[in-house]
Amino acid sequence: ELERTFIAIKPDGVQRGLISEIISRFERKGFKLVAIKITVPSKDIAQKHYHDLKTRPFFDGLCDFLSSGPVIAMVWEGEGVIKYGRKLIGATDPQKSEPGTIRGDLAVAIGGNIIHGSDGPETAKDEINLWFKPEELVNYTSNA
Numbered sequence: 001e002l003e004r005t006f007i008a009i010k011p012d013g014v015q016r017g018l019i020s021e022i023i024s025r026f027e028r029k030g031f032k033l034v035a036i037k038i039t040v041p042s043k044d045i046a047q048k049h050y051h052d053l054k055t056r057p058f059f060d061g062l063c064d065f066l067s068s069g070p071v072i073a074m075v076w077e078g079e080g081v082i083k084y085g086r087k088l089i090g091a092t093d094p095q096k097s098e099p100g101t102i103r104g105d106l107a108v109a110i111g112g113n114i115i116h117g118s119d120g121p122e123t124a125k126d127e128i129n130l131w132f133k134p135e136e137l138v139n140y141t142s143n144a
């Protein structure tokens with residue numbers, strides 16, 4: 001099924017110069033980039049983005065971290081992109097993510113796991129709506 005998912009390169013991924021490496025992995029797989037921006041998210045956006053984790057002890061630190069610097073916010077489109085995007089990213093804890101995945105290859109700590117991807121169709125919809133206006137999503141044909 002043709003789907004869209006929200007993918008963000010977090011401040012640590014941007015600081016470490018991993019933007020092109022990460023985009024390239026989604027692009028080479030054959031997914032289509034339909035929205036992208038660089039933004040320093042407000043605390044409010046960060047809290048809304050992570051609202052499911054509100055009761056966790058690391059919630060405040062996580063939101064502070066997300067809003068601490070530039071984030072690359074993206075929407076990727078493709079067959080099964082929500083689930084497969086999570087596969088490209090790898091397990092949440094970089095100590096448990098497989099080599100070959102983005103976190104497995106490029107990160108070591110759960111507090112610095114460099115990238116976020118929506119975990120299902122509902123969160124994908126919510127996160128895309130939180131980070132983007134409808135007119136920021138582009139329709140085009142690609143031959144990838």
Ligand code: CMP
Pocket residue numbers: 058062092110111112113115116117
């Ligand atoms: P992400 O995929 O963005 O979704 C939730 C984030 O919470 C996760 O990546 C981690 O960055 C963060 N997270 C999850 N568990 C912990 C933890 N135990 N300590 C700190 N951060 C965590």
